[in-house]
Amino acid sequence: MKPDHSYLDEAPCIYFSAKDDGIVVDVNKTTCKILGYEPEELLGQKIDLIFTVATRVFQQTHLFPLLKMQTTVAEVFISLLAKNKEQVPVLLNAERKLSNGSAINIYIGIVVNNRKKFEDELVAAKKAAEAALNENTALIQAKVELLAHAEQLDQQISVVFKQNEELRQFNRVVTHDLQEPLRKLSIFTNMLQDGKEGDKDQLVLQKIKDVSARMRSIVSGLQQYVWLTESKNNYREVQLDKLLLLVNQQLKKTFPGVDLDLKVEGVIPFQADHDQMSLLFYQLLSNSIRYRKEKIKANVWISGTTTYKNKYVNIPRRYQYTHYLKIEIKDNGAGFDPHYKDQVFELFKRLNVNSGLGIGLSLSKKVIENHNGKITIDSKEGEGTKVTIVLPLIDVENKQTGVLQHSSLNK
């Protein structure tokens, strides 16, 4: 059954047809309604009547030639001109039919008033997506920077803690440790001046000499400490066995007649400041000798292992694991009450009056801190002392911590 023409008349679409000369031969009611015309105002008129200027040009240069050539054109976006001169955007399909030797061009379209809005929205969405992408890039960049800053912050926190602690200790040194010998010098010279000591003069003079010597060693210990605080690490490969040969020569001069039995194993070559490391091992080994149990012999065992540790020490819940070299220095000497294992690192802090100057472990700690490492001590009275050093393994060429040197490992 042939469909009723009125359906096309009422169909919610633009429909019109025209001959090649542009004369409108058919138009539906919907189109008339949209454009504000009566059908008779359009039938028999030139199609240009409902085309905007731009559409006319497009029709002549593109649409019509294409239609002639291909007989069909789809999804063309044009503007129709309403009677009141308003433009109506339309998405158009066109078909060319031949019957009885004459051609008829049929146009079907839908009004796309909203298209512009959608397009605008699309453009806006695209811009937003681009912005988000940029933002994401910025975010990633920010994250990288944040990470770098966190690492810096973590180190800075350590530095601040360290400096506060140093300041406290320096304060004590200035207000007490240096005042003490000064006061003694003053008292002993008073005594000599008074001349009441008589036969004790020589004894008092000897005391003056002792106190002066002590003061000199405090000042030179402080100088060494300050030198270490200010010195920049001159990294090079340290082979511990070679370094210990030199240290042992120094120790033989300081402790003549004492035999140091030293056993070293498993310490891979590592990057560090050679002079500082020499100082460190000199101080640690001289403690082992000073507090030995046997009269002429001290035993020390040094062993090394590599460990994996979190680089962050201050900022909680942050993790970056890197390689560390752990060195243990163990002796079988007199040891001390482990209750004092933190105090022993303090400047000029001594556990008893017969101890050394009280600077050795402070200097050792400084050396390890200069290398971003950690030093701890553990001891048992009568059984011996164990010093544990943990140093980040540094690949100097890559300026990166924690990269194990494969060449070193294979040795």
Added chain:
Amino acid sequence: MKTECKSILYVDDDPDDREFLFNAIKNINPDIEVILADNGLAALDYLKNIKNKKDLPGLIVLDLNMPLLDGRETLKRIKDDPMLSSLKIVVFTTGENPNEKQSFNELGIQYISKPFNIQFLHSIANQMIEICE
């Protein structure tokens, strides 16, 4: 004048200072017993072994910087011990830290700087004996 000060406990790691103050007190009154300890732990050991409260020293003279147990910690432990908390204490130390001096004074503890001249020791010893009485 008869003194009621029977004994003074002097805690100091410095052997010279121990000798100086010991002699200075004995020169003033040889009847006063001067007990010497070279660190806080030894002093606390001595104090805790005293069974009878009347045998406790009339005064504790305390150096601040000492090995093993320093004067500050020793003081804290004395104050924390109900048996010992009411003992009279004088801080006797090198140098003078005004902040520290004030905080000791607030606790009712005299803060005496160690002298740079042996002559001053006599008056310091006198001062201590007065506090002890």
